[in-house]
Amino acid sequence: MHLRHAPNEDRIAELYRSTRALTDALAAPLSDADSTVQSMDDASPAKWHLAHTSWFFETFVLRDHIAGYRLHDPRFPFLFNSYYEAEGRRHARARRGMVTRPTLDEVRGYRAAVDAALLAALPGLPPEARTLVELGCHHEQQHQELLVTDILHLFAENPLEPALWPAAPKVPVGVPAPITWIEQGEAIIDIGHDGDAFAFDCEGPRHRALVAPHAIASRTVTNGEWQQFISDGGYRDPRWWLSDGWAWVQRERIAAPLYWEEQDGVWTRFGLDGRRAVDPAAPVTHVSFFEADAYASWAGARLPTEFEWEAAAAGHDPAGGNQMDEAGPVEPRPAAKAPAFFGDVWEWTGSAYRPYPGFAPADGAVGEYNGKFMSGQFVLRGGSCATPRGHARASYRNFFYPHQRWQFTGVRLAKDI
Numbered sequence: 001m002h003l004r005h006a007p008n009e010d011r012i013a014e015l016y017r018s019t020r021a022l023t024d025a026l027a028a029p030l031s032d033a034d035s036t037v038q039s040m041d042d043a044s045p046a047k048w049h050l051a052h053t054s055w056f057f058e059t060f061v062l063r064d065h066i067a068g069y070r071l072h073d074p075r076f077p078f079l080f081n082s083y084y085e086a087e088g089r090r091h092a093r094a095r096r097g098m099v100t101r102p103t104l105d106e107v108r109g110y111r112a113a114v115d116a117a118l119l120a121a122l123p124g125l126p127p128e129a130r131t132l133v134e135l136g137c138h139h140e141q142q143h144q145e146l147l148v149t150d151i152l153h154l155f156a157e158n159p160l161e162p163a164l165w166p167a168a169p170k171v172p173v174g175v176p177a178p179i180t181w182i183e184q185g186e187a188i189i190d191i192g193h194d195g196d197a198f199a200f201d202c203e204g205p206r207h208r209a210l211v212a213p214h215a216i217a218s219r220t221v222t223n224g225e226w227q228q229f230i231s232d233g234g235y236r237d238p239r240w241w242l243s244d245g246w247a248w249v250q251r252e253r254i255a256a257p258l259y260w261e262e263q264d265g266v267w268t269r270f271g272l273d274g275r276r277a278v279d280p281a282a283p284v285t286h287v288s289f290f291e292a293d294a295y296a297s298w299a300g301a302r303l304p305t306e307f308e309w310e311a312a313a314a315g316h317d318p319a320g321g322n323q324m325d326e327a328g329p330v331e332p333r334p335a336a337k338a339p340a341f342f343g344d345v346w347e348w349t350g351s352a353y354r355p356y357p358g359f360a361p362a363d364g365a366v367g368e369y370n371g372k373f374m375s376g377q378f379v380l381r382g383g384s385c386a387t388p389r390g391h392a393r394a395s396y397r398n399f400f401y402p403h404q405r406w407q408f409t410g411v412r413l414a415k416d417i
Helices: 009-027 032-036 046-065 076-080 093-098 104-124 127-157 223-231 243-252 289-298 306-313
Strands: 181-184 187-191 207-211 214-217 260-263 266-271 274-277 346-352 378-381 398-400 414-416
Touching: 009 046, 009 104, 009 127, 032 046, 032 104, 046 076, 046 104, 046 127, 104 127, 127 266, 181 306, 187 306, 207 306, 214 306, 223 266, 223 289, 243 289, 289 346, 306 346, 306 378
Parallel strands: none
Antiparallel strands: 181 214, 187 207, 214 414, 260 266, 266 274, 346 378, 378 398
């Protein structure tokens, strides 16, 4: 994390309450079975998300900063630690779905106990502990998005294809606004977080970067445009694909974005509101870096670098766009006429997730938060429809492996000029 000074007690208390309440609301429709099953190694059960975010506060704030605090259950650290080597042994990630006990109700009781203890302790917490509470809230916001997307993947594995949030059928809005190109000449620009507000450690240090003359698209690629890629044989033509991507397409028999199905020439997609017709005007989503890069090649363009993206997005409101405000229908919406850089879908960039010049992880276990993952992954920018509003900013760096696509991931094109 990056903080110039500790957050105000009243502000952090409100952030804590609102963050925890949204997590509880997102999980409210789930049964014990819904919250226990793990649909793949990359996803975690909802019950684990609920408990892990509580473990974070209990471990790094209550245990480490409150004299005499006793763990709610001494067995829980083994179950709900994620990847913190400094915290000792932990249950294997791929086997989180085997944890049928504690029950969902017991996990909710754990959350309530941690909430009561932390809010009671908050007025007397030293500044360094308040910074950890703020980090924990932003950490939980990340897990809110993971919670939603992991539930979507789980429900897609169910032949009944249940809807988390049933909704009335939507009428496609028609043709989206055409892409226009935002040009930028060669420049040395300032990149990374600066100021007193919260940011994750990987967003800094702020530094200067050179960008070559380029243009970036005013909006992301739509479903309708992606259907043209499919119709043109894009998934069957190795010309457009990186070698690893082409091997992945063949090995996994990839022929369309995740959750898409074609029957009698009609494409549908599965979402948190059930299976619906693909809206040609909405942003394409659930595509991998491999797919994004192949589409860009097919379109005669490329993916933007993360520096190009940040420079273009700097003048736009990070709290704008289609982001998650409450527990309710979450899906990308048709592209707006005005350029929008936040919300709807995370946008793949062509930049590897690596440290900025001068980066140094924090001391202690929280130093494992981001730095040790800076290998083999690509940066995404902008937030999505499942990103809690207020969580994103121009300097925010999300990151995934190039084959992953269960998140709300999409594509914005760029080109050299």
